Amino acid sequence: MVCADPSPAILSQLPRDDRPIAVRASAEEVAGGRAALPAERYDAMLVKKVLHHVADVGAVISGLARLLRPGGRMLVVMLPLRITYPLFDVALAEFARHQPDPSGIADAMRAAGLDASLSHESFPLAFPCRAVPADGAQPLHVTAIGV
Numbered sequence: 209m210v211c212a213d214p215s216p217a218i219l220s221q222l223p224r225d226d227r228p229i230a231v232r233a234s235a236e237e238v239a240g241g242r243a244a245l246p247a248e249r250y251d252a253m254l255v256k257k258v259l260h261h262v263a264d265v266g267a268v269i270s271g272l273a274r275l276l277r278p279g280g281r282m283l284v285v286m287l288p289l290r291i292t293y294p295l296f297d298v299a300l301a302e303f304a305r306h307q308p309d310p311s312g313i314a315d316a317m318r319a320a321g322l323d324a325s326l327s328h329e330s331f332p333l334a335f336p337c338r339a340v341p342a343d344g345a346q347p348l349h350v351t352a353i354g355v
């Protein structure tokens with residue numbers, strides 16, 4: 209199993225056993241054949257919460273599709289188009305501005321020669337965090353929930 213990400217901090221979260229092979233590279237580098245990968249073709253590919261970082265999604269999807277074996281599968285998991293986290297309005301708008309249209313991603317997958325279908329799933333997300341009161345009292349434990 210190959211895990212590619214440009215961030216050493218993210219790659220350092222991989223389990224410390226011999227299953228995942230970490231490759232420090234962006235999606236553009238992998239798709240463009242500029243990353244040192246341990247194999248030429250792959251049975252399955254998970255592209256999870258990444259495409260909002262990519263400027264030319266069509267080029268990346270088609271480059272990644274070329275790395276699939278015949279019959280191989282690509283699963284693209286995207287963030288929601290909008291979030292309701294307890295953030296200030298500018299941050300929420302900035303988030304929304306960067307999310308690609310999922311139907312455009314499905315079209316890019318079809319253009320790359322894949323059969324593509326689109327589905328929407330939702331699940332609750334909890335962020336345990338600590339809020340420290342200004343008066344120095346005991347920290348409050350807060351759980352923020354988003355979907």
Ligand SMILES: C[S@@+](CC[C@H](N)C(=O)[O-])C[C@H]1O[C@@H](n2cnc3c(N)ncnc32)[C@H](O)[C@@H]1O
Pocket residue numbers: 213214215218233234235236256257258261262
């Ligand atoms: C929301 S995190 C998702 C991390 C992981 N894929 C997951 O699902 O838990 C976004 C990730 O995209 C990575 N990233 C940023 N720019 C990227 C690019 N051009 N190509 C591929 N990954 C990128 C970041 O380093 C970060 O790890």
